[in-house]
Amino acid sequence: xxxxxxxxxxxxxxxxxxxxxxxxxxxxxxxxxxxxxxxxxxxxxxxxxxxxxxxxxxxxxxxxxxxxxxxxxxxxxxxxxxxxxxxxxxxxxxxxxxxxxxxxxxxxxxxxxxxxxxxxxxxxxxxxxxxxxxxxxxxxxxxxxxx
Amino acid sequence: xxxxxxxxxxxxxxxxxxxxxxxxxxxxxxxxxxxxxxxxxxxxxxxxxxxxxxxxxxxxxxxxxxxxxxxxxxxxxxxxxxxxxxxxxxxxxxxxxxxxxxxxxxxxxxxxxxxxxxxxxxxxxxxxxxxxxxxxxxxxxxxxxxx
DNA sequence: TCCATATAAATGCAAGTGCATCTATATGGG
DNA sequence: CCCATATAGATGCACTTGCATTTATATGGA
Numbered sequence: 001x002x003x004x005x006x007x008x009x010x011x012x013x014x015x016x017x018x019x020x021x022x023x024x025x026x027x028x029x030x031x032x033x034x035x036x037x038x039x040x041x042x043x044x045x046x047x048x049x050x051x052x053x054x055x056x057x058x059x060x061x062x063x064x065x066x067x068x069x070x071x072x073x074x075x076x077x078x079x080x081x082x083x084x085x086x087x088x089x090x091x092x093x094x095x096x097x098x099x100x101x102x103x104x105x106x107x108x109x110x111x112x113x114x115x116x117x118x119x120x121x122x123x124x125x126x127x128x129x130x131x132x133x134x135x136x137x138x139x140x141x142x143x144x145x146x147x
Numbered sequence: 148x149x150x151x152x153x154x155x156x157x158x159x160x161x162x163x164x165x166x167x168x169x170x171x172x173x174x175x176x177x178x179x180x181x182x183x184x185x186x187x188x189x190x191x192x193x194x195x196x197x198x199x200x201x202x203x204x205x206x207x208x209x210x211x212x213x214x215x216x217x218x219x220x221x222x223x224x225x226x227x228x229x230x231x232x233x234x235x236x237x238x239x240x241x242x243x244x245x246x247x248x249x250x251x252x253x254x255x256x257x258x259x260x261x262x263x264x265x266x267x268x269x270x271x272x273x274x275x276x277x278x279x280x281x282x283x284x285x286x287x288x289x290x291x292x293x294x
Numbered sequence: 295t296c297c298a299t300a301t302a303a304a305t306g307c308a309a310g311t312g313c314a315t316c317t318a319t320a321t322g323g324g
Numbered sequence: 325c326c327c328a329t330a331t332a333g334a335t336g337c338a339c340t341t342g343c344a345t346t347t348a349t350a351t352g353g354a
Contacts, residue, residue, distance in 0.1 A: 011283050012274040013267075016173060023170040023217060025294050026163060062332065069171060074226040074311070076334060079200040081310095098319045098332040120160075130293050134274040136158050143165040146277050147172050209302065222339070223304060228340095245302040245349045 025125045033122040039115050047078060048112040051104035053120070058103040060093065087111055103132060166293075173273045180269040186262050191234070191286040195246060198235060198251035204251040207240065232256055
């Protein structure tokens with residue numbers, strides 16, 4: 001192929017294809033590992049971690065939402081499921097009657113740690129085992145530019 | 148934070164977070180651009196491109212499936228929708244009575260090109276405008292290692 | 295030939311997602 | 325104080341996805 005390409009942005013498309021595939025491959029590994037361990041999906045982990053970090057005071061849904069880049073209704077329904085599973089609890093906010101305060105329960109903390117064990121192992125095999133140590137920083141720096 | 152971390156694989160987790168965010172950001176830009184142009188979602192593009200490449204002879208679903216990394220039922224239903232939209236047609240295979248041959252229609256080719264115009268512009272602003280030209284090759288090489 | 299097993303594709307059902315809208319409360323200007 | 329507007333969060337509905345299973349055909353060995 002020595003001819004000049006007649007279609008612009010071929011390079012960007014190639015980057016996007018690699019980005020998509022890498023993402024899918026890693027995500028599948030993590031989700032499959034969690035599923036095999038009969039643990040909740042990855043999305044639950046992120047919320048549980050966020051709530052765990054917020055501590056005993058809990059937090060407002062809209063704060064969590066902003067940090068996790070989820071749509072408003074998405075978080076609302078995720079919390080609904082997490083509450084049904086007894087991993088979080090919601091109660092009316094005292095200062096703002098429109099809102100709720102969200103808390104992680106003891107059971108939620110426990111399951112988050114169980115998930116982390118699996119998650120960590122999956123990351124090790126999906127990332128550490130594939131990428132040389134010297135590759136992580138450059139990769140992160142390049143990915144950060146896309147945001 | 149001068150203490151040694153007590154949790155292993157923190158580096159891999161950071162890479163994964165960046166990878167997820169970069170992926171989400173780019174994907175949202177592309178999907179939003181397509182939506183704004185009242186065109187079908189990105190997933191349709193990939194199939195249409197694949198079928199377009201297969202040419203007049205068409206192709207079998209399981210072949211396309213392997214290349215696109217979709218679950219079997221996912222492709223089956225995607226093709227169902229694409230057929231309903233008149234962008235592809237399916238007919239019984241002559242050699243293998245279990246299977247179907249899949250073809251892209253003229254309308255399918257047309258819409259794929261319309262999508263490409265939008266897709267290309269979105270890639271330009273999401274990738275070319277963010278990443279220096281010298282960053283693409285290294286990024287692709289690093290991402291390729293994760294597969 | 296017959297049957298056990300494998301493969302291609304479709305599908306019923308439950309669960310998740312996107313979009314638009316709704317309810318309830320807050321807030322600032324007149 | 326009242327109202328228009330903004331904000332927090334929930335929800336009805338249509339569509340999509342995941343999982344398991346089904347249907348139809350193929351294939352290799354007894």
